[in-house]
Amino acid sequence: MNSWLYTYKDSRDDLLGAIINIYVKGIKLLSISLISFTMLVCGTFACTADGTCATDCPAPPNIGVQNRPWCTDGAEKGTIRVTTNIPGSWTVSGTQTFSGSGTFQNVTMPVGVYTIIWGAIDGYVTPPSQTQTLADNGGVISFAGTYVTMPTVNLYFSLFEALKSLVVSLTS
């Protein structure tokens, strides 16, 4: 079945009953009445409120609902790339969430805003969180985490020097 799944989303009550025009590459294909906050449109352009549309969803067409660009959420996808200098762990949160570990990960995700939280590693300073926007269909964003060792050696020498000074002052 050569069809696709499309989701319209809105939360405004005053839009119930409004006419939604669906365009494909600038050509008006369908006018439908908004009867549900989640409305599914299949490749045949049949529309149901709780539609049991296709499970076979190949690459979605360049489809958009007039004045409601966020309808493309979930349809347009790009790549999120994560790299670290030493094996670590992370969680990326956005329209969807995923976690990973190691030094590299490549994940295909819907376009949107994504924030990465790095996992802690004993003896290392955790990199700060980062946020980027996967803006383009087929685009790539890259998060790079750099763990640096905690400066414990410096603290040891500082304490050592302090103790030495204390001993010297006490004995003199």
Added chain:
Amino acid sequence: MVLFVGVVIFCTYAGYIYGYSSAIPAPLMNQSSQPPLSYTRKDFQKNTPTTFLDSIPLPEGVSLLQSYELSYASSSIQQATVVFTSPKNVIENYTLYEKFLEENEWWLPTYNKRAGIELSSLYANKYDKEKGLMYAINVVVSKADPRVGTSTLNISSEVSISISTRKTSSDK
């Protein structure tokens, strides 16, 4: 004597194998040849970015750990991000922003809410018809790492709030 030499050889070999296996693996090569989306970053130090929505609640007198704006070359999207620490725990901050988004007509579907003790996130959209702007907000709250001494400063969590602003097409 033979036993001693044998032990020395074994230790040398074991040390070599251990050193080899524990070496930090190099990151894998990128699986996608496409370069990451290019953007320009502007830091705002302790002030909120200019494109950050004033209506988003921030703790009074908050000291920002990060405050920056990303402008993407390939699209009209601008992303504003602030990061700050909070004495409230993860769930308290999650509840605070969940309530705010729902009360202020952000579209926040259930599947964009992820509540956890260690990490929580919210992802919502809003459309400003008058300005022709579409907003996406990503709120990520993570538990503060006690190993960096934050627990002694009455800090329980770290909050990252990012807002992407996109101009919508004029085909209304």
